[in-house]
Amino acid sequence: MPRIKIDHVKCTGCRHCETACSLNHVANTANPRRSRIRVMRDGNRYYPVISGPFVDAACTSKQLIEIEGQHYDMCAFCRASCPEKPYFIEAETGIPLKCDFCGIPPSPSCVRWCNTGALELVED
Amino acid sequence: MNGWVGRCLRVNLTEGRHTVEELNPALLETFLGGRGLGITVFSHEVSPETEPLSPENKLVFSSGPLVGTGAVTGASCNVITMSSLTGTIACAKMRGHFGAEMKYAGFDMIIVEGKAETPVILSISNDTVRIIPALEYWGRQTSETEDMFKKSLDNQWAARETFLVSIGPAGERQLPMATIINDRFLAVGGAGIGAVMGSKNLKAIAVKGQHSLEVADGDRFVQVVNTLINKLNSAPLTSQSMTQWGTAFLVGLCYQKGILPKNNFQQSSVSLKNISTDALENAFALRSRGCFACPIACIKKTDMKHHAYEGRGMVPTYLAIGSLGANCGISNLSAIGMANMLCADMGLDPVAVGGTVATLMELVEKKIATAEELKIDLRFGNENAVLDTLRLIATKKGHAQRLGPGAKAIAESYERPDVFMGVKGLPLAPFDPRAIQGMGLHFATCNYGPHHLYGYTFIDELLNVHEDSDPSGIEGKPALTKRYQDITAVMDSLGLCNWPLMGLKFKNFVPMVNSCLGTHYTADDLLLIGERIWNAERLFNMKAGLNASDDILPKRFTDEPIADGPGEGQVSRVNEMLPEYYRERGWDEHGKPLPETVKNLGLED
Numbered sequence: 188m189p190r191i192k193i194d195h196v197k198c199t200g201c202r203h204c205e206t207a208c209s210l211n212h213v214a215n216t217a218n219p220r221r222s223r224i225r226v227m228r229d230g231n232r233y234y235p236v237i238s239g240p241f242v243d244a245a246c247t248s249k250q251l252i253e254i255e256g257q258h259y260d261m262c263a264f265c266r267a268s269c270p271e272k273p274y275f276i277e278a279e280t281g282i283p284l285k286c287d288f289c290g291i292p293p294s295p296s297c298v299r300w301c302n303t304g305a306l307e308l309v310e311d
Numbered sequence: 312m313n314g315w316v317g318r319c320l321r322v323n324l325t326e327g328r329h330t331v332e333e334l335n336p337a338l339l340e341t342f343l344g345g346r347g348l349g350i351t352v353f354s355h356e357v358s359p360e361t362e363p364l365s366p367e368n369k370l371v372f373s374s375g376p377l378v379g380t381g382a383v384t385g386a387s388c389n390v391i392t393m394s395s396l397t398g399t400i401a402c403a404k405m406r407g408h409f410g411a412e413m414k415y416a417g418f419d420m421i422i423v424e425g426k427a428e429t430p431v432i433l434s435i436s437n438d439t440v441r442i443i444p445a446l447e448y449w450g451r452q453t454s455e456t457e458d459m460f461k462k463s464l465d466n467q468w469a470a471r472e473t474f475l476v477s478i479g480p481a482g483e484r485q486l487p488m489a490t491i492i493n494d495r496f497l498a499v500g501g502a503g504i505g506a507v508m509g510s511k512n513l514k515a516i517a518v519k520g521q522h523s524l525e526v527a528d529g530d531r532f533v534q535v536v537n538t539l540i541n542k543l544n545s546a547p548l549t550s551q552s553m554t555q556w557g558t559a560f561l562v563g564l565c566y567q568k569g570i571l572p573k574n575n576f577q578q579s580s581v582s583l584k585n586i587s588t589d590a591l592e593n594a595f596a597l598r599s600r601g602c603f604a605c606p607i608a609c610i611k612k613t614d615m616k617h618h619a620y621e622g623r624g625m626v627p628t629y630l631a632i633g634s635l636g637a638n639c640g641i642s643n644l645s646a647i648g649m650a651n652m653l654c655a656d657m658g659l660d661p662v663a664v665g666g667t668v669a670t671l672m673e674l675v676e677k678k679i680a681t682a683e684e685l686k687i688d689l690r691f692g693n694e695n696a697v698l699d700t701l702r703l704i705a706t707k708k709g710h711a712q713r714l715g716p717g718a719k720a721i722a723e724s725y726e727r728p729d730v731f732m733g734v735k736g737l738p739l740a741p742f743d744p745r746a747i748q749g750m751g752l753h754f755a756t757c758n759y760g761p762h763h764l765y766g767y768t769f770i771d772e773l774l775n776v777h778e779d780s781d782p783s784g785i786e787g788k789p790a791l792t793k794r795y796q797d798i799t800a801v802m803d804s805l806g807l808c809n810w811p812l813m814g815l816k817f818k819n820f821v822p823m824v825n826s827c828l829g830t831h832y833t834a835d836d837l838l839l840i841g842e843r844i845w846n847a848e849r850l851f852n853m854k855a856g857l858n859a860s861d862d863i864l865p866k867r868f869t870d871e872p873i874a875d876g877p878g879e880g881q882v883s884r885v886n887e888m889l890p891e892y893y894r895e896r897g898w899d900e901h902g903k904p905l906p907e908t909v910k911n912l913g914l915e916d
Binding site for chain 2: 196199200201202203206207209210211213214215216217218219220221227228229231272273274278279296299300302303
């Protein structure tokens with residue numbers, strides 16, 4: 188099954204994937220807040236996050252993640268949208284969004300516009 | 312509307328209120344947006360006799376129509392005002408994410424007028440515009456300001472989506488070489504703009520928005536953007552050099568042609584070993600950072616391999632290496648990186664401040680100024696003295712007081728105006744005009760002072776991307792310079808970055824413009840708009856008191872041949888090229904646009 192592999196080290200934070208997604212899903216419209224992929228920013232680093240399910244319950248699994256001595260907020264790369272984190276809720280309609288791989292490959296629109304290789308379509 | 316939002320936010324700081332206005336569709340057609348629209352609005356509203364630091368001066372932030380739509384490299388927001396350094400109209404190019412966010416917040420343009428009584432921050436979140444008191448931010452460096460502001464927001468997710476432009480201590484104290492800092496990137500070509508923002512007591516502008524932008528033909532637009540990305544990937548400069556090292560890769564090439572200046576343009580042979588791209592890779596862990604919708608990502612983050620500089624700021628670009636490094640005799644990349652970072656924190660323009668320090672260094676070398684008198688050992692190559700100066704310059708204390716007014720004023724205060732290497736009050740960008748003639752002509756004639764990012768002639772002269780043009784020859788150079796000046800003007804107005812010209816022809820952008828805006832421009836139509844903008848700026852400057860006598864390079868470039876290096880023996884032949892350039896532009900022999908030129912471009916009052 189194909190999936191999108193994210194390599195956040197390669198992400199430059201240009202957000203071209205966000206506009207690609209909204210242009211593909213909403214006719215003739217560019218708006219990162221209507222996109223199913225968002226680039227989260229934590230200090231100097233960027234994490235592309237693809238929207239997952241919407242949860243309207245309070246989160247019980249939140250932890251602080253430690254990688255090489257640095258602490259990271261787990262919410263920064265959690266794929267779910269929740270009342271705490273209003274990402275992936277369409278700005279104009281309030282409907283939660285979920286990635287649909289842009290229907291069928293060749294490849295999802297975000298992968299096509301990602302020039303640095305941070306997003307990649309892989310088969311496993 | 313397609314591309315444009317069609318709205319303009321006008322903020323009056325004196326009265327503390329704002330209004331939202333519709334943009335005039337006729338102006339959008341003739342000036343597009345961004346730089347062109349900003350220049351027109353500014354020159355209609357502000358008299359050329361205005362004192363730059365008075366409340367009557369205005370600050371116009373203007374995003375292009377392609378910004379935020381997903382157009383390749385559509386990120387540019389221009390800041391237009393009258394510069395306190397040059398006394399001309401000034402237009403800084405701000406990339407990063409601010410321009411796009413401004414459009415999502417629902418504004419193509421933000422006009423700031425008047426003067427707040429106490430320091431304020433302008434906060435724009437969708438349609439909510441607030442003017443927040445910012446006394447506790449005053450005196451802070453730009454990075455601190457950004458962190459503090461984001462912490463002050465109650466919603467951390469909103470904070471992550473907020474983008475800021477701010478001024479540092481240099482702008483607050485109205486130093487003529489102060490610029491504004493956008494999302495921790497420097498605004499290029501912004502000398503004097505930071506001072507104007509400081510004079511209005513405006514510390515920062517924060518934007519965040521969630522409105523949609525419309526494009527005319529989405530399917531075609533997506534197709535064209537795909538093609539352009541592929542084209543950029545197949546061009547060696549944009550896919551390799553720029554992506555790997557950013558503009559710093561130009562250092563080696565400029566050195567080989569004798570263009571890289573040393574010691575205030577007195578010599579040209581530097582020790583390349585310490586500032587080459589290899590040295591860059593050794594000094595920094597390079598990580599690319601992209602402006603909005605940019606597949607190239609030429610800006611490099613510095614995770615410096617030195618305990619003092621860990622993880623802050625950005626890797627020096629060609630501009631920083633040339634101005635703050637080679638031209639001050641420094642060839643230590645860590646020190647240059649530190650200097651560049653200080654510039655960003657303090658809100659200083661690297662070209663203006665580098666030129667100022669180099670001028671004083673030459674005066675010290677010539678024993679006109681002494682170390683005792685200055686209380687600092689400003690010799691060429693003394694990196695610690697430069698770093699100390701950069702830290703102090705914004706405080707206007709001690710020896711740094713002398714540097715505050717800028718390079719030209721220093722040279723004049725020692726009665727040696729000949730050591731000032733600049734035009735219209737702005738020091739030269741680090742390209743020796745004796746070895747690259749077209750750039751020399753551009754430096755002499757540029758409306759904003761000698762800055763290479765307003766006329767990319769080096770793309771042909773140095774890199775030979777579109778045509779082979781010998782940098783030392785003058786044949787065809789006036790036409791080349793004019794062409795690149797026009798292209799730059801129109802691309803700034805569309806909101807596109809100009810660096811992709813290293814891999815794309817100008818005409819490649821035309822389908823993207825048309826499919827996004829729903830227009831039917833040809834490449835020539837767009838170039839005509841560029842010409843119109845260039846002339847509009849020229850006319851404004853002439854009303855502000857500038858004339859052909861301001862179109863000259865310092866005597867060193869026309870009279871003294873290059874002393875050493877690959878360009879040895881060359882002088883700038885700008886005076887031979889100027890008459891032809893004026894003819895090409897449709898100007899008279901005094902550099903004034905002829906009445907028929909003005910009429911053809913539709914610029915009559």
